[in-house]
Amino acid sequence: MRGKKADRINVMISDQDINRIKNALKDDFVTKGEFHDFKDHVIKHMATKDEMLTGFDRILSAIQELRAENAAGFQRMNRHESWIKGIAEHVDYELTDK
Secondary structure, eight states: OHHHHHHHHTOOOOHHHHHHHHHHHGGGSOOHHHHHHHHHHHHHHHHHHHHHHHHHHHHHHHHHHHHHHHHHHHHHHHHHHHHHHHHHHHTTOOOOOO
């Protein structure tokens, strides 16, 4: 028994076998250079994504600011309208919607 185990362990792999294994696995693995190229590509797109998110944030902030300004403008307009109506009632003048 001991001899059979030893025969199985001592099997040598030839250079041709190693080359066949390398060729079979070649498409499944990347080289260090390919990995660095991919990493640089991802980092570049992450920076672009961050720039886009910053741009969107600025746009959204501007929209929120405009909404606040519009709301304040509508409140001011409503106040002025109520003042005008009050003055018109005080001087007994009838306002029309025209």
